[in-house]
Amino acid sequence: MTAQTATRKLTIAKAMAEALSQEMARDPDVLVMGEDIAKLGGVFGNTAGLLDAFGPERVRDTPISETGFIGTAVGMAAAGMRPVVELMFVDFFGVCMDAIYNLAAKQSYFSGGSVTCPMVLMTSVGGGYGDAGQHSQCLYATFGHLPGMKVVIPSTAYDAKGLMLSAIRDENPVIFMYHKALQGMGWLGTEPGAITPVPEKDYEIPIGEAHIVCEGSDITLVGLGATLHHCLAAAKSYAEKGVSAEVIDLRTIAPLDRQTLIASVRKTGRLVAADDDYLSYGVSGEVIASVCEAGVPMRAPPERISFPDIPIPFSPALEHFVLPNSDKITAAVDRALEHGDD
Amino acid sequence: MTAQTATRKLTIAKAMAEALSQEMARDPDVLVMGEDIAKLGGVFGNTAGLLDAFGPERVRDTPISETGFIGTAVGMAAAGMRPVVELMFVDFFGVCMDAIYNLAAKQSYFSGGSVTCPMVLMTSVGGGYGDAGQHSQCLYATFGHLPGMKVVIPSTAYDAKGLMLSAIRDENPVIFMYHKALQGMGWLGTEPGAITPVPEKDYEIPIGEAHIVCEGSDITLVGLGATLHHCLAAAKSYAEKGVSAEVIDLRTIAPLDRQTLIASVRKTGRLVAADDDYLSYGVSGEVIASVCEAGVPMRAPPERISFPDIPIPFSPALEHFVLPNSDKITAAVDRALEHGDD
Amino acid sequence: MTDASTNRPHRILMYENMVKSRCFEDAIKPAYLEGKQPLFNMAKGPIPGEMHLSDGQEPCAVGVCAHLRPEDAVTATHRPHHIAIAKGVDLNAMAAEIFGKKTGLSGGRGGHMHLFDPAVNFACSGIIAQGMGPAVGAAMAAKLRGDDSVAVAFIGEGAANQGAFHETLNLAAVWNAPVIFVIEDNSYGISVSKADCTAVAHNADRAAAYGMPGIHVENNDPDAIYDAAGEAIARARRGEGPSLIEIETTRLEGHFMGDAEAYRPEGEVERLRAADPIPVYRARLEADGISRADLDAAETDAREAVGQAFAFARESELPPPDDAFATVFTEGSRR
Amino acid sequence: MTDASTNRPHRILMYENMVKSRCFEDAIKPAYLEGKQPLFNMAKGPIPGEMHLSDGQEPCAVGVCAHLRPEDAVTATHRPHHIAIAKGVDLNAMAAEIFGKKTGLSGGRGGHMHLFDPAVNFACSGIIAQGMGPAVGAAMAAKLRGDDSVAVAFIGEGAANQGAFHETLNLAAVWNAPVIFVIEDNSYGISVSKADCTAVAHNADRAAAYGMPGIHVENNDPDAIYDAAGEAIARARRGEGPSLIEIETTRLEGHFMGDAEAYRPEGEVERLRAADPIPVYRARLEADGISRADLDAAETDAREAVGQAFAFARESELPPPDDAFATVFTEGSRR
Numbered sequence A, B: 001m002t003a004q005t006a007t008r009k010l011t012i013a014k015a016m017a018e019a020l021s022q023e024m025a026r027d028p029d030v031l032v033m034g035e036d037i038a039k040l041g042g043v044f045g046n047t048a049g050l051l052d053a054f055g056p057e058r059v060r061d062t063p064i065s066e067t068g069f070i071g072t073a074v075g076m077a078a079a080g081m082r083p084v085v086e087l088m089f090v091d092f093f094g095v096c097m098d099a100i101y102n103l104a105a106k107q108s109y110f111s112g113g114s115v116t117c118p119m120v121l122m123t124s125v126g127g128g129y130g131d132a133g134q135h136s137q138c139l140y141a142t143f144g145h146l147p148g149m150k151v152v153i154p155s156t157a158y159d160a161k162g163l164m165l166s167a168i169r170d171e172n173p174v175i176f177m178y179h180k181a182l183q184g185m186g187w188l189g190t191e192p193g194a195i196t197p198v199p200e201k202d203y204e205i206p207i208g209e210a211h212i213v214c215e216g217s218d219i220t221l222v223g224l225g226a227t228l229h230h231c232l233a234a235a236k237s238y239a240e241k242g243v244s245a246e247v248i249d250l251r252t253i254a255p256l257d258r259q260t261l262i263a264s265v266r267k268t269g270r271l272v273a274a275d276d277d278y279l280s281y282g283v284s285g286e287v288i289a290s291v292c293e294a295g296v297p298m299r300a301p302p303e304r305i306s307f308p309d310i311p312i313p314f315s316p317a318l319e320h321f322v323l324p325n326s327d328k329i330t331a332a333v334d335r336a337l338e339h340g341d342d
Numbered sequence C, D: 001m002t003d004a005s006t007n008r009p010h011r012i013l014m015y016e017n018m019v020k021s022r023c024f025e026d027a028i029k030p031a032y033l034e035g036k037q038p039l040f041n042m043a044k045g046p047i048p049g050e051m052h053l054s055d056g057q058e059p060c061a062v063g064v065c066a067h068l069r070p071e072d073a074v075t076a077t078h079r080p081h082h083i084a085i086a087k088g089v090d091l092n093a094m095a096a097e098i099f100g101k102k103t104g105l106s107g108g109r110g111g112h113m114h115l116f117d118p119a120v121n122f123a124c125s126g127i128i129a130q131g132m133g134p135a136v137g138a139a140m141a142a143k144l145r146g147d148d149s150v151a152v153a154f155i156g157e158g159a160a161n162q163g164a165f166h167e168t169l170n171l172a173a174v175w176n177a178p179v180i181f182v183i184e185d186n187s188y189g190i191s192v193s194k195a196d197c198t199a200v201a202h203n204a205d206r207a208a209a210y211g212m213p214g215i216h217v218e219n220n221d222p223d224a225i226y227d228a229a230g231e232a233i234a235r236a237r238r239g240e241g242p243s244l245i246e247i248e249t250t251r252l253e254g255h256f257m258g259d260a261e262a263y264r265p266e267g268e269v270e271r272l273r274a275a276d277p278i279p280v281y282r283a284r285l286e287a288d289g290i291s292r293a294d295l296d297a298a299e300t301d302a303r304e305a306v307g308q309a310f311a312f313a314r315e316s317e318l319p320p321p322d323d324a325f326a327t328v329f330t331e332g333s334r335r
């Protein structure tokens, strides 16, 4: 069993479902709500099997009423339950953001800590499969910018399970973003690097800590979700050329682990940050600003690879031209490496 | 008349109302909709007099249905009208953001430019008067981050009229943010510097261009709305000390005028950016990132003064402690000036 | 159905809470204007920000809350004082919160639109209709735990045109949640009259769109409200699901303090004040034979409680500035 | 009321558009699966992304749109093909858009959920109920300009639980907008049945909450839909305001292509297919004496138009990558 466990590989979808299932078995206050999460098991597979295991009281399909059921989850959380709700695509935040950022995220503060809001909002992010401008966005910074909620995004199945268990047990609202290009649904295609061994045992991954995926001395590459894998691919190609890149997975967008970023760039003196959210007022810009305001000496100007400030186009001929990828990261690294030690 | 005009001073509220009134007289397609904008003339005075002048067909009070009436405005705009709608407080974006960012902002792109969306969304921002966490936010970056809309914020009555005329005539959705601390409603108190001479004539202020309010050589101070006035106060105090600060008013958040920022810091070598929106993934961070990624040589680490990543507290004892002000900017400038030319 | 006219203890308590609520608002008025005169500036004085008074709407609060237990949840709006008082929110901590003091319900972080008292399950919000979801959630939590407590969401008639109204009523009905939605129809949303923005004469009729009972209560009548709420709450406790109650009430003050109210028709305020529910209710109670002594005692108790609360609020310290950074997140996690 | 049974030109056109729509979907199916086999991967092939087919819902589109002029606006949903075709959207440009080609309606930027054709005032959206506001806006623009054109918003029954539904119906009623809201009730929102998420049996009954007529049309019947829509649209053109029409229809395919449909009860699809509205309607037309020749001709025209459109789409070029940056903003301004 343990032998099999050690080598057992899961997709992020299955890792999320396992974390939910294990926590629901452990904690009777946990329940799951959202569109198509019960009978269907979730459009993206992350609630598969829960209805059969825990029944319709604790695994609830909802009407297409995001404001209604997210607000309802906040009331359940205030009453001591631990709801996990799904917003099918993060693109839909516009119909329900008030219940998230003005209600859930501020309940602890407005009540001086006397009323808590332990809830998880799971939501799918990312494009690259031709789903166009209302079903392919990431919106990391949209959530990271607003106080009172924690925001996490796993880049592997291992992280997905550990972050989900931490998220459910956290006393605060946690936005759990899962990337469609990593999810492991056959019909979506998947980055193989996201499918990893996942222990069956209970384990947590701390929220608020970035993860140094590989250490390096010449340049710091920062990514999250899908772009983490692009960074790893780029790092690999440079390793062959004898260039040592340090790759950091943000894992948590809010609160942002600035110390880890600053320490890394202090060491390497070069920074390339990559994310697939819109560029302006975005994740990679915040990474660059955080490092620069700390006065870290740089050997080259920091660079960012993000999605440009345009709606996401449908045609693959257009979408793949503008999406971040490892080639774009490599080009930025090349530019950074051209700068010697001045 | 012209003599009087030259010296005539207006508040931002009156300048907005004058721009609306003049454009409604000039262009029959312009109409105004929102909560309490007709009979009441707008909670913040920016639509005063319009109902009497143009009647209930073109000046429409709405139900408390932001998604409904903003979506309606998009349909009107697609049909060739030029609606100006009010979202009373930007804090309410959460109940209607879909109609703004996913509908209005993407109509041109989704239609390949064959359907336009010439509409203005006026919305009040800012705190400092004890209105607490759901009525004091700025959310500049929340709007600036999402593509397809232009975002402007005037710091003076002169700018308010010129930006409003440009916004109404623009073929695209323009978010017009007006700051309550600058609005000039007696009951809100007002920064005197925002009340300026305003020509009665028709004039536009270009959207997308930052404004160098005063030139300087030792440090660049960047602000917008209320913090622009804090920057000017700080600059004044340094002028007396023989330190020459260049002060830039962003005026437009999206598209951001990076060239002007970069050119200024190339000249001064020092940067302090200040805004009253939340810090992380915010306006000042984007200013810093944009300058640093351009490889501008700096004589000191760039600094930002923003609202911390916390909900806005009610008690004045708390709110005024965390709000940006000219003292905080001055302290940052002092730190920057300590750094010599290394 | 309860016969309110014979239910003396409730009626005296209801009257006392109506008076207490009005005394509270009467105490707010001068305090709010301190430092705001001669030129009214919302930022100034011991109580900055917007101030939404509940004068005239007391019957809605007391008639409904008379049926509630501490464990029953109530969510209210930007105009929350009368409801908070009727639900039994700690009056000292509530007053202190409105003064932005350390001893306030949330240590001065929330202010008058953000009053939270978990001891009696009360919360409110400054966003129109935002409290409706949380009320459904509190009701579902009770249902899932198998106890018979209920939740009540108070909203104004203006909120009945907000999308959240539709989504939460439908969800409550589909899930058969023990929740009661109470509309305080004071016929205005700021300056916009109900008639100018609502497609039906009575919002109670909208209940049919969700297959739930819709009750329309006229004349701002505390006893009629008490009876209607009693039935709806008993129904919810029996597991028979949600109800919608629409109450015709009156807003005797402006939308918020400082409102010039130019949008009101000639003489409206005078007409409404002439029907002030507090003297009207006292007269009825006397006519029904409740002794003046009992009613005077109730008034005295109410006045004293409010006096104490404001004294406590004034004496309390402002929070230390660093408190601004506390309680953004709740520490710890369930292990 | 129009007597549809004698209104032959409309009925043949309606039949032709039903067939054209079905042919279009039948042409999509194999094209969509190209490159997605053996392992179905949505990202692959000439048509990536989600694909929501309208098989079975053709009567809703043709019965309503038969009454519309090019200047009448229509907003549709994520499942738009049948409606776009019935409204007269350029078939070549529509097919090319779905293939992501330069010659597409928006040059490949929008894809199948974002079809815009200003020539016939058609638009659709991937966000549930998002099109309802724009329909009210188009209707108000017509009203303010004083012409008698109308707007129609098509939604699914699942969208009737979204807040935007409530807000837009209320606003349309308050402003007496010439707009018709049409619910295509195919009894599913993805996997969730209407019964499991809707508090009323008939969404048409919700019209009463907005003081507007609510019409329930049974049996996916093109003629009944034609009649109901005719009245509602005439009413709107006469300035008598909005209506809500709810149509019982059927979704013969999955929610999107690739949907395993395990949530369907045993034999449901077979039962629905047995009542496929296209052969049913053809049989009725024949019984009513419309000649087979006329109907065959209509089918042939439909098939040819679709064949041409797909040929055009396939032959067209992909857009140059830089097109991604164009039309984010419309240049110029009104001077």
Ligand SMILES: Cc1ncc(C[n+]2csc(CCOP(=O)(O)OP(=O)(O)O)c2C)c(N)n1
Residues within 6 Å of the ligand: B035, B064, B088, B092, B095, C077, C078, C079, C126, C127, C128, C155, C156, C157, C158, C159, C160, C186, C188, C189, C190, C251, C255
């Ligand atoms: C979503 C949202 N829109 C607008 C507002 C601004 N606003 C505050 S109170 C109010 C009027 C509310 O009317 P009603 O619901 O009848 O409550 P009342 O003030 O009459 O008690 C409005 C429009 C808000 N707080 N939230």
Ligand SMILES: Cc1ncc(C[n+]2csc(CCOP(=O)(O)OP(=O)(O)O)c2C)c(N)n1
Residues within 6 Å of the ligand: A035, A064, A088, A092, A095, D077, D078, D079, D126, D127, D128, D155, D156, D157, D158, D159, D160, D186, D188, D189, D190, D255
């Ligand atoms: C606001 C929003 N929530 C959820 C979704 C995801 N979604 C897409 S289609 C759909 C089901 C819609 O059901 P219905 O309105 O009945 O239309 P149908 O698919 O049956 O044509 C859902 C939930 C969405 N696109 N927008």
Ligand SMILES: [Mg+2]
Residues within 6 Å of the ligand: C156, C157, C158, C184, C185, C186, C187, C188, C189, C190
């Ligand atoms: Mg009201």
Ligand SMILES: [Mg+2]
Residues within 6 Å of the ligand: D156, D157, D158, D184, D185, D186, D187, D188, D189, D190
């Ligand atoms: Mg459906």
